[in-house]
Amino acid sequence: MAGYLQRVVDQELDDLLAELPAITLDGPKGVGKTETAVRRARTVLTLDDPGQRELLIADPGRLERAAPPVLVDEWQLHPPVWDLVRRGVDRGAEPGRFLLTGSASPIDAPTHSGAGRIVRLRMRPMALAERGVETPTVSLRALLSGARDSVEGTTNLGLEAYAEEIVSSGFPGIRQLSGRARRAQLAGYLERIVEHDFPEQGHLVRRPATLRAWLAAYAAATATTTSYNAILDAATAGDSDKPAKTTTIAYRDILSQLWLLESVEAWLPTRKQLNRLGSAPKHHLADPALAAALLGADTRALLNNTVGKRPHVRDGVLLGQLFESLVTLDLQVYAQPAEAQVRHLRTKNGDHEVDLIVERPDRRVLGIEVKLAPVVTDADVRHLHWLQSQIGDELVDAAVIYTGPEAYRRQDGIAVIPAALLGP
Known part of the structure; x- marks a missing residue:
């Protein structure tokens, strides 16, 4: 464990295991679920080991006889485990008895949802605060409190560092690599999805090149509400033999089952004056590094790094999209322990848009704009002011996440926060 x-x-798990008998930790392969879960287990049943899987099939009772806490790793490879755990809970299992991890939704669903017995937690790739690149000075939970306290802190991280963090990945085993090795590992990860994970989920990919092209088109749509029809058209431009719509729906479904899609749903409040909001989701992959890899974009492709000059953004919008995806990943990680949801807002005609909305359980919200810039101007906060005018006190706070060095509050009360200084 060194x-x-x-x-x-980690803290979420410890808090819940102290009171609940069964937790399942869901997330894509390589995100660190097993490493996190095994630290809390006395017995580990690893179901991607055929031998251990066969032993459990032959003797299901070993699950309840095992010394707790019992970790069932990759439980989806033997879905009856779910019902075994559920029945154990019904028979009065003590808190912290069972911990499951899963890298995919099972093909053969359990007979019972587990609602009320098994609590699900999502584990995502590492947010910036988890990567150790900087010590956060601003708490998302504090912003959500509505206290509107002062924000402060300074970081030396700038545009080049954020571009490097995007391509470095939040997968623990990948980000420790450098350069070519990291790119090769990301390419291998994506190849495994096409060649292995799709068939394992019961879908034989007859045209792998089409799936790869669709994934690249989806990556190019990162942080946008591009329609799925437009994504398909971009993936098959010039191809007279386009795949059926049902095929691309299957792509989305299976990628979701593998926890690899992180669409941000539209915020749809019930307020009458906001009844003209769009409902399309924003597209994100689980890790912006996957999107960058699909598009062949490393830091050299994202930045103009002319000798003797400060690095600056290349022409185009890709780095801005990927930076928003990185910030979105951060917010999803930090919002979960606060029981908050990450959404976005866009009016149907596109005249107003707030990049991200963090909604508390009581439906009051924090509005966030994401800016790939070292300076925040009045123009950058105009949509946040519009949102304030629409919902009043239901907006508990507003912030701009940017690439500059200082955390502070503007005179209008809007917080300005470097991405690296935001934490849970």
């Missing part, structure tokens, strides 16, 4: 980096979900 070198283990503390994750935000």
